[in-house]
Amino acid sequence: MKYSEEIQKLLPLGYIYLVILGILKESIFYYQLGINILKYSTIMDILISPIAEFTSNPITLGFIVSLFIFHYYLPKIFLKYRNNKTFQKLSELKSTEKLSEEETKNYYIFASFKMFAVILLSFFIGTGVAGGYSTIHSIRKNKVDYNxxxxxxxxxxxxxxxxxxxxxxxxxxxxxxxxxxxxxxxxxxxxxxxxxxxxxxx
Incomplete structure (x- = not known):
């Protein structure tokens, strides 16, 4: 099975994961402001929250696109260096000596997907915490622009x-x-x- 076909199978689960991350980020951000954002959100707000986050500014969009492209090709990189023990150790990958060629490809695809998921989790939580803290701090210190x-x-x-x-x-x-x-x-x-x-x- 081709890499692209495996990725297509993971896309629905990936979007559900992104929606959950969007809810988590918004909840963390607004919690610091004393607001339960879910009470003020529609289903559509929740569904588009990850897309809104990705397109919030060009730097974020560029980072996410680059991250996606890198992890799309990462399984091939894993496969290329599967006999390099140092690379495998640094990537925290298990040995694939007892796996078939197809099983090895699938393992590397899921390993790449897992790494991508962890990075996105860190990104959403980080922006939620930092954004909420920065906003409430600026309001309290009156360092915001009333524009x-x-x-x-x-x-x-x-x-x-x-x-x-x-x-x-x-x-x-x-x-x-x-x-x-x-x-x-x-x-x-x-x-x-x-x-x-x-x-x-x-």
Missing amino acids: YTLNYNSGESEQIYLISTNSIYYFYVQKGNKSIKIAPIASIKNIEKTLKVGILAK
């Missing part, structure tokens, strides 16, 4: 620091108030963002 303006359907407006948003809620901090607010998108007429000049401006 958004929320215009409500009622005609009122608020200058805010936008923490995040999903399909039905905005999560933000109003200027002059360190309390985190949650507003339904349906109550918002529009949102304005102050543009910054410069290549690195967000």
Whole structure:
């Protein structure tokens, strides 16, 4: 069986795993802000959470794509150096001397998939912990940029620091108030963002 066929068999399980990681990351992030994000999320928010994380910025997207490409070809690298004991030891692989050629290929595919899964787990947990800590620390120290303006359907407006948003809620901090607010998108007429000049401006 070809490598691509084995990978295709693992894709459904892989996406379920990504969804679980997305839920874990969001839960860790918002827990530090005192919010149970699952109460404010739809099924669609949960399903697209890993895709939203991957496309959050070009660096993250490039890292994930590179990681995927590397682990796609990793089984072939394992197979090429299967007689190199030093390489096998460093990669924490077991001996394949008693395995058939097909069993060896399958073992290396699953070993690569497992390594990829562990790296993704570390990535999602790390970004969740670091992101939540950085956000709450910046809010407490008043080191955030209030570069958004929320215009409500009622005609009122608020200058805010936008923490995040999903399909039905905005999560933000109003200027002059360190309390985190949650507003339904349906109550918002529009949102304005102050543009910054410069290549690195967000």
